[in-house]
Amino acid sequence: MSIESVLHHLNCSKTVAFNRLAKTVFTHIPEPITINIRKYSDEFLCPNLLRGMDYLRFPQLNKGLAFTMAERQTLGIQGLLASAVQSQEEQLAICTYSLSRFKNNLNKHLYLSELLDTNERLFYELLGSNIPKYLPLVYTPTVGLACQRFGLVYKKPKGIFISIHDKGRIYKILRNWPIPHVRAICVTDGERILGLGDLGAYGMGIPIGKLCLYTALAGVPPSMCLPVTLDVGTNNQSLLEDPLYIGIREKRVQGCEYDDFIEEFMEACCEKYSHNVLIQFEDFALPNAVRLLDKYKTRYCTFNDDIQGTAGVIVAGMLTAARITKKKLGENIYLFLGAGSAGVGIANLICDAMAQEGVSEKEAVEKIYLFDIDGLLSTKRPGGIPKHATKYGKDLEPTKDFGAFVKTCKATAIIGVSTVGGAFTPAILKQMAENCERPQIYALSNPTIKAECTAQEAYDNTEGRCIYASGSPFPPVKYNGKEYHTGQGNNSYIFPGVSLGVLACYAHHIPDTMFLTAARCLAKNVTQKDLDMGRIYPSLSDIPILSCKIAVDVMEEAYKNNLASVYPKPKDLNKYIADYIYKTKYDDVRPDFYDYPESRGVQVKTVEEMVKQFKSKNK
Ligand SMILES: NC(=O)C1=CN([C@@H]2O[C@H](COP(=O)(O)OP(=O)(O)OC[C@H]3O[C@@H](n4cnc5c(N)ncnc54)[C@H](O)[C@@H]3O)[C@@H](O)[C@H]2O)C=CC1
Numbered sequence: 001m002s003i004e005s006v007l008h009h010l011n012c013s014k015t016v017a018f019n020r021l022a023k024t025v026f027t028h029i030p031e032p033i034t035i036n037i038r039k040y041s042d043e044f045l046c047p048n049l050l051r052g053m054d055y056l057r058f059p060q061l062n063k064g065l066a067f068t069m070a071e072r073q074t075l076g077i078q079g080l081l082a083s084a085v086q087s088q089e090e091q092l093a094i095c096t097y098s099l100s101r102f103k104n105n106l107n108k109h110l111y112l113s114e115l116l117d118t119n120e121r122l123f124y125e126l127l128g129s130n131i132p133k134y135l136p137l138v139y140t141p142t143v144g145l146a147c148q149r150f151g152l153v154y155k156k157p158k159g160i161f162i163s164i165h166d167k168g169r170i171y172k173i174l175r176n177w178p179i180p181h182v183r184a185i186c187v188t189d190g191e192r193i194l195g196l197g198d199l200g201a202y203g204m205g206i207p208i209g210k211l212c213l214y215t216a217l218a219g220v221p222p223s224m225c226l227p228v229t230l231d232v233g234t235n236n237q238s239l240l241e242d243p244l245y246i247g248i249r250e251k252r253v254q255g256c257e258y259d260d261f262i263e264e265f266m267e268a269c270c271e272k273y274s275h276n277v278l279i280q281f282e283d284f285a286l287p288n289a290v291r292l293l294d295k296y297k298t299r300y301c302t303f304n305d306d307i308q309g310t311a312g313v314i315v316a317g318m319l320t321a322a323r324i325t326k327k328k329l330g331e332n333i334y335l336f337l338g339a340g341s342a343g344v345g346i347a348n349l350i351c352d353a354m355a356q357e358g359v360s361e362k363e364a365v366e367k368i369y370l371f372d373i374d375g376l377l378s379t380k381r382p383g384g385i386p387k388h389a390t391k392y393g394k395d396l397e398p399t400k401d402f403g404a405f406v407k408t409c410k411a412t413a414i415i416g417v418s419t420v421g422g423a424f425t426p427a428i429l430k431q432m433a434e435n436c437e438r439p440q441i442y443a444l445s446n447p448t449i450k451a452e453c454t455a456q457e458a459y460d461n462t463e464g465r466c467i468y469a470s471g472s473p474f475p476p477v478k479y480n481g482k483e484y485h486t487g488q489g490n491n492s493y494i495f496p497g498v499s500l501g502v503l504a505c506y507a508h509h510i511p512d513t514m515f516l517t518a519a520r521c522l523a524k525n526v527t528q529k530d531l532d533m534g535r536i537y538p539s540l541s542d543i544p545i546l547s548c549k550i551a552v553d554v555m556e557e558a559y560k561n562n563l564a565s566v567y568p569k570p571k572d573l574n575k576y577i578a579d580y581i582y583k584t585k586y587d588d589v590r591p592d593f594y595d596y597p598e599s600r601g602v603q604v605k606t607v608e609e610m611v612k613q614f615k616s617k618n619k
Pocket residue numbers: 192193194195196285286305306307310313337338339340341342343371372373374375416417418419420444445446447450470471472489490491492
């Protein structure tokens with residue numbers, strides 16, 4: 001279809017046409033788009049040319065049985081649907097019930113994935129209806145399993161795979177994505193998927209899951225998001241031999257070839273989607289993660305979630321813990337198990353937060369100890385200290401005995417980012433309880449099996465005195481006849497809000513300070529009720545509201561530091577964000593074109609009523 005025929009059909013100018021089309025199909029574009037229409041001529045969907053069936057085929061448009069009779073007649077889909085007309089609430093009740101019938105979480109994940117392929121708004125409506133219940137099904141821990149089984153899970157394209165053999169053609173491949181106005185890309189090369197190691201192209205589940213959270217937790221319109229997997233091979237032998245493996249069956253490419261490939265990818269993204277397209281790096285392995293962030297953070301609108309997002313959420317937890325312990329950040333001793341992307345990212349942001357308390361960098365660094373697979377980061381150890389963590393090297397004798405060191409350094413906070421499930425043994429936890437009145441225990445490795453200790457273990461071994469957070473959710477803890485609901489120290493509290501703010505004001509860079517801003521905003525929103533329940537984070541259900549607050553603070557910072565590109569600055573940022581975000585409720589199809597009387601006449605039932613009705617019918 002040529003652009004000329006589209007314009008002829010619409011009888012209007014190119015820019016007006018595009019804005020009208022884009023606004024109709026992707027109804028959630030808040031700002032006018034000024035684009036080079038030629039660039040998009042071969043790649044956008046024109047609603048006026050859509051055939052009726054397309055309204056059922058495209059998940060962005062589909063409402064299933066919720067199309068009213070008037071809409072069905074208007075769109076020419078009468079008869080393609082059964083006669084019943086359902087409300088979105090009724091559909092939600094059916095989905096809630098259907099999902100509850102699956103016993104296995106991977107099957108639930110698959111059900112949700114299919115719903116996303118069928119009816120996007122219903123999918124997000126369902127997710128939003130109970131975030132604590134559904135988040136673990138689209139995110140950690142289930143997403144880890146889905147990645148491991150991605151060969152079975154993979155059905156329809158939800159993102160783009162770019163392989164090392166596509167070098168020289170990345171721009172062309174990006175053009176194959178059917179939606180033109182992508183604003184946020186989440187990219188992985190699959191080398192460090194959660195704590196599960198190198199999953200190669202199976203890692204695609206992660207960018208898909210993270211971008212789902214952009215929408216579910218921050219209202220970023222899904223059409224703006226593009227998941228990408230860079231398939232540079234895998235060093236995971238079992239995948240290379242797995243008949244179901246969907247990636248290239250070669251060892252990982254490294255060195256200059258890898259770097260050139262990433263460079264071409266970054267350039268192609270900007271050429272295709274404008275220079276401030278946001279690129280979130282996710283689950284890259286250690287040397288690449290740190291190196292690429294350093295290389296690109298001042299050249300592109302980019303951040304590394306494992307380094308910076310994680311730092312934001314953990315510093316927020318520590319700021320909240322300070323309200324319980326009555327100790328400033330600078331009055332603690334921090335001991336890390338794991339000195340990789342997450343560990344050093346957190347340590348660096350703790351230093352930045354301490355600097356705001358007036359602690360010098362030297363003093364801050366003195367309060368932070370890190371262990372990696374080779375033991376304490378000691379200047380005396382053979383093999384030295386990895387470059388990204390040099391400043392944390394201590395002039396102490398090398399040791400690999402983390403447990404003994406908990407006592408030696410008198411740690412008041414231990415942070416597990418090691419991928420070693422169960423590494424915080426009962427002895428270590430007991431020692432923490434001796435070190436201070438309210439020890440902080442962060443068992444952050446994902447998925448659940450990789451957590452350094454469970455919530456229950458932490459309580460049981462610290463006489464219930466610990467302040468605990470984990471990367472994946474744990475069931476409530478029972479201790480001394482009381483129930484505690486511990487918090488999830490997961491970057492999902494931070495990256496959706498930061499990205500929303502960055503996207504909304506078209507910020508062209510994302511400095512580290514934005515993550516401290518987000519951390520402070522998150523910490524400020526923890527209530528006494530949260531603390532009484534045993535958690536240092538707000539409820540997961542509050543994340544959508546928190547993300548909007550974080551976004552507003554991020555935007556304020558962007559304007560203050562001349563990083564924003566939307567001018568004049570909106571007068572009311574809260575309203576601007578509220579208008580910006582994706583709406584999961586169905587809207588009427590082309591109500592301004594057609595004025596059919598409503599023919600539904602269906603009594604709307606509540607979700608509870610529907611579930612009850614279904615249960616009684618299916619006994
Ligand atoms: N809760 C959250 O929001 C987040 C959690 N994570 C989790 O943290 C873990 C680590 O992630 P990254 O830092 O990105 O990985 P990474 O690969 O960059 O770092 C892992 C670190 O653990 C160390 N390590 C490995 N085995 C060890 C052992 N037996 N003893 C001591 N240290 C050991 C490594 O030497 C390395 O320093 C993963 O499980 C990941 O899922 C990561 C980002 C966010």
